[in-house]
Amino acid sequence: MYxxxxxxxxxxxxxxxxxxxxxxxxxxxxxxxxxxxxxYDLIGVSNHFGxxxxxxxxxxxxxxxxxxxxxxxxxSVSNCSxxxxxxxAAYLLWYRxxx
Numbered sequence: 001m002y003x004x005x006x007x008x009x010x011x012x013x014x015x016x017x018x019x020x021x022x023x024x025x026x027x028x029x030x031x032x033x034x035x036x037x038x039x040y041d042l043i044g045v046s047n048h049f050g051x052x053x054x055x056x057x058x059x060x061x062x063x064x065x066x067x068x069x070x071x072x073x074x075x076s077v078s079n080c081s082x083x084x085x086x087x088x089a090a091y092l093l094w095y096r097x098x099x
Contacts, residue, residue, distance in 0.1 A: 010052050014088040018042070022095060044094035045085055060085045 023037045031038050044061045058073045060080055071080040 008052060010050075012088050015090065017086060017090070017093060019082055019085065021098075039098040040095035041098055042085070042093060043096045045090050046092040046094075047087065047089040048091040049089050057091075058089075 019042045020039075022040045022042070024040055025031045025034055025038055028038075042062065043064070044059060047058045047060070049056045049058070058071065060069055060071050062069050069080045069082060069085055071078050071084065
């Protein structure tokens with residue numbers, strides 16, 4: 001109860017983020033005046049399950065050769081779909097600028 005009152009509770013709100021074609025112009029002052037888009041594509045996601053005081057981390061990464069997504073969970077590695085990559089557990093997003 002104290003954590004909730006003190007604002008120290010983990011925010012589990014779902015944030016929808018794009019897998020491809022994130023145009024960074026609206027978010028970067030140095031890019032705001034560019035006429036051509038500056039696209040970034042998602043290449044990895046770090047996930048966190050648990051609370052602020054502890055939990056478990058997993059990751060989803062996109063293979064740069066095959067373009068397929070892989071899910072890493074401790075000693076377990078498996079294929080995953082794009083729909084599984086975007087989740088409320090997403091903690092850090094890793095994007096690469098498109099050429």
